Amino acid sequence: MHSIDLASHLRRMRQARPLVHNITNHVAMNTMANVLLALGASPAMxxxxxEVAEFARLAGAVTLNIGTLSPHWVDAMEDAARAANEAGTPWVLDPVAVGATALRRDAGQRLLALSPTVIRGNASEILSLANQGSGGRGVDSTDTSDDAESAAVMLAQRSGGVVAVTGETDLVTDGRRLARIAGGHALMPLVTTLGCALSGVVGAYLAVAEDSFEACVAALASYxxxxxxxxxxxxxxxxxxxxxxxxVYRLDPETLNRQARVELYDAP
Amino acid sequence: MHSIDLASHLRRMRQARPLVHNITNHVAMNTMANVLLALGASPAMxxxxxEVAEFARLAGAVTLNIGTLSPHWVDAMEDAARAANEAGTPWVLDPVAVGATALRRDAGQRLLALSPTVIRGNASEILSLANQGSGGRGVDSTDTSDDAESAAVMLAQRSGGVVAVTGETDLVTDGRRLARIAGGHALMPLVTTLGCALSGVVGAYLAVAEDSFEACVAALASYxxxxxxxxxxxxxxxxxxxxxxxxVYRLDPETLNRQARVELYDAP
Amino acid sequence: MHSIDLASHLRRMRQARPLVHNITNHVAMNTMANVLLALGASPAMxxxxxEVAEFARLAGAVTLNIGTLSPHWVDAMEDAARAANEAGTPWVLDPVAVGATALRRDAGQRLLALSPTVIRGNASEILSLANQGSGGRGVDSTDTSDDAESAAVMLAQRSGGVVAVTGETDLVTDGRRLARIAGGHALMPLVTTLGCALSGVVGAYLAVAEDSFEACVAALASYxxxxxxxxxxxxxxxxxxxxxxxxVYRLDPETLNRQARVELYDAP
Known part of the structure; x- marks a missing residue:
């Protein structure tokens, strides 16, 4: 039995119906908005x-995704992150394919420097952001979550935030605690931008939670x-x-508590 | 029995297969194009x-949506609206989240000044465009259609166009006549951009109609x-x-006439 | 019995899981990524x-689509095409609505000048790119594939690449050989961007093939x-x-060989 009451995170989120402001990639926008609406949150893209600073101040959480970035969009993401920080609003960094090009490596480091509440990526992205990776090959991960464990712990300690590595098994750490979440389905990586949309879900849970690590685990377990x-x-x-x-729409809090395969550890 | 022959609007539209040129937000583009194709119209994004003025001149109707606006896109929307006006082509304004930020308020007023044939929004958007609203909270309405009735009538009279307020019950007015359309389904607001796509449907009906009020009622009743x-x-x-x-693809004109819940009034 | 072993093209592509880098329109991005993932390829948008030149160098194939073009995007497409050419990487041009506006005609000719490996469009687009067309009406074709046959052969000879004209019957030519592919379904043109996504599929097959004509036929027959x-x-x-x-996900190579309706000719 794990010690996080996932059901109560889900219930609190649905009750609050948080506004989640997302600057995400063109491929993901529609999926992410639909996932957030189905979950019970209110998305804004x-x-x-x-206007991004104004939206960030209205929102319960902000998510920033560099999937189809351009220099102008990265500037806007920095503005949104700063506005979120000033307002004490949690925000999520989704460093899509961060190792693939110079533009992405630079964008990743600039946003990392602004202290994201949560960083969510696949193993190759987390390794790359921590400067340990091969860079992946394009968008899909060429590493497993376990490969990225020490990089994730180090990145969490360095950034002061929570790091989530998603894949066949997910891994969440705040540098001190560590969770592994199993489950999901083999078809998930064959649907585009489900990972991106998950960053939105993390945002929705963050908006109503006191403990970002727990919120992040609850989001990944729900997914x-x-x-x-x-x-x-x-x-x-x-x-x-x-x-x-x-x-997502029909997620039942009690079933979530019963079915979720979450294991908690101390970080090594 | 209502007095608008909805079936004949639908038949005429399908027969003409109008080209509808849309400058819409990134989230809505795919859904809107699919809804228009399923309906029997031909979308261009x-x-x-x-090039927007050229497209507007080719089209049977134009729709402009500020959902994921940027200053450059608003300039293009103004060009498209002017080209539509010069060509006598009807156009629809969809003022997404118009009250949420200064950029949106400004864009809304600039486009409103160009006399849209139809303005379609949720209650918070119509209230905000008429300068009476709280601004909503992000993208989703915090007001009901009835709350927006007097604002809609006033806005129609001031703009010289038709105003449609969509929600659990829809409301359409040209400042003189008023229609209420019931129906739909509780899941509709949980699917992103169905409202945006509806603005495209309004455009398709406008392209073949003489009476914009009737066309707008027929579009909303079909939806x-x-x-x-x-x-x-x-x-x-x-x-x-x-x-x-x-x-949408299988909409039957006679069933539409039989099932539609449309009530017509004089505007107060 | 046709002489192209479609099954082996499909198997080789799935085994290689090629990275396909796409600069495509906003409407198509999500569909294209999902089609490529379902097929067994790895999409990057x-x-x-x-960064486009870096991505083009990482990729097994590049596809360029002018559906929602802007001048800046066309510049990026030229950079990607040049990088692909330098790396010997095949690339596909998808000239959406190329005849509709001056901006599109110019973009089409600029990209055509960079010698695409394959040009895939509907009949109106191919006629227009070959300077013989009426321009279509917006995005949908107003001509049939047979109308475009001589234009396609001429365009293939002039460009040195393969030209694919898709419609109720598809036509592929490298200026010397000609294939007709029948099949598909009447609902395909009513789903937006399935044609755009097909250009991605052509890219995936090109990435692993020696004969671009055969790869293109195999892609169209699979679709x-x-x-x-x-x-x-x-x-x-x-x-x-x-x-x-x-x-697409469940395509069986042997069934493909058995069911495909491909006829091969010498070009006239």
Whole structure:
């Protein structure tokens, strides 16, 4: 029995219906908004430098994703992160393919310097952000979560935030505690931007939580449980993504507590 | 029995297969194009200032949506609105979250000044555009359609166009006539950008109609009927959005006339 | 019996899991990424001029699509095409609505001048790119593939690449050989950006093939077969698009060889 009451995180989030402001990539926007609505949160997508600080101040959480970045968008992300920091609003960094190009490495380091509340990426991205990686190959990870464990712990300690490495097994650490979350489904990596949308879900849980580590574990466990349920009905990645949105919508707090496969450790 | 022959609006639109040119937000583009294709219209999405006037002149209707706006895009929207006005082409303004930031308030007023044929928004957006609102909270409405009735009538009279307030019950007015459209389904607000896509549907009906008020009522009634049908099959917002596209495609004109819940009044 | 072993093209592609770098339009990005993942390839979407050459050098194939173009994006597409050419990487041009506006005609000719490995478009687009067309009406074709045959052969000879004209029947030519591919389903043109996503699939097959003509035929035949399968389950374009992604994922090489309706000719 794990010691985080996942159900209560989910209930609190649904009750608050937090506004989550996302500057995310063009591929992910629609999926992320649908996942957040199905979950019970209220998504806002806005990227213009002229308004992102205002949105960040309205929001319960901010998420920043460099998937289809351009220099102007990175400037806006910095503004949003600063506004979030000033308002005491939690924010999530999703460093998509951060090792692939110079532009991404630079954007990753600039946003990392602004102290994200949570960094969520795949193993290659976390290794790269911690300057230990091969850079992955494009967008998909070429490393496993376990490969990234020590990099994640180090990155969490250095940044003062929580680091989540998602993959077949997920790993969350705040540099002191460490959680492993199993579950999900083999079709999840075959649906584009489910990882990006998960960063939005982390934002939604952060918006109502006192403990960012716990919120992050609750978000990942919720996602894994929805993936498990969707996998029972899917014939392929098309029907999986439809069933997944339905499963997020229908997530039952008690079933989540019962089904979740979360293990807690002290960080090594 | 209401006095608008909805079936004939739908038939005329399908027969003409109007080209609808949309400058819409990044989140909505795919959904909007799919809804328009399923309906029987031909969507074009193009936003570069260098070509929007050309597209607007080719199109049967233009729709402009400020959901993920930037200053450059608003300039392009103004060009498209002017080209539509010069060509006598109807156009729709969708003032997404217009009250949320200074950039949006400014964009909303600039486009309103160009006399949209139809303004379609949720209650908070219409109140805000009419300078009476609280601004909503992000993208989702915090007011009901009835709250926005007098603002809608006033806005229609001031702008010389039709105003549609969509929500649990929809409201359409040209400042003189007023319609209420019931129906739809509770899952509709949980699917992102269905409201944005509805603005495209309004455009498709406008392209073939002489009476913009009637066209707008027919568009909203068609949407509500498709929502009702989709709701019968849905297990959540994922399966709802799939069933909704199918229902739009399979809309039967006679069933629409029979099922639609439209009430007509004189504006107060 | 046709003489291209489609099954072996599909198997080779799945085994290699090629990285396909796409600069595509905002409407298509999500669909294209999902189709490529379902097929067994690894998509990357990135458009910033500061990084496209790096991505093009990492990739097994590059695809460039002018659907929601802007001048800055066209500059980036030129950079990506040049980097692909220098690296000997195949690339696909998808000239969406190329005849509709001056901006598109100019972009089409600039990219054509960089010698795409494959040009894939509908009949109106191919006619327009070859300077013979009416320009279509917006995005949808107003001509049939047969109307475009001589233009396609001429364009292939002039550009030194392969030209694919997709529609009810598809046509592929390298200026010397010619293939006709039948199949697919009547709902395919009612799902937005399936044509755009097909350009990604062509890229995936090109990445592992020695003969671009054969690769292109194999890609189109795979798509037609997936369309046929999806059509058996669909109630409309919504359920079609879900079933289509599942069918792409489940494509069986032997069934593909057996079901494909490919005819090969000498070009006239």
């Amino acid at each position: 806005a990227h213009a430098r002229e 894994a449980e929805a993936g498990r349920l969707a996998g029972e009905e899917a014939q392929g990645p098309g029907s999986f993504s439809v069933a997944f949105i339905d499963a | 193009a936003h570069a200032r260098e 509500a009927e498709a929502g009702r049908l989709a709701g019968e099959e849905a297990q959540g917002p994922g399966s709802f959005s799939v069933a909704f596209i199918d229902a | 990135a458009h910033a001029r500061e 037609a077969e997936a369309g046929r399968l999806a059509g058996e389950e669909a109630q409309g374009p919504g359920s079609f698009s879900v079933a289509f992604i599942d069918a």
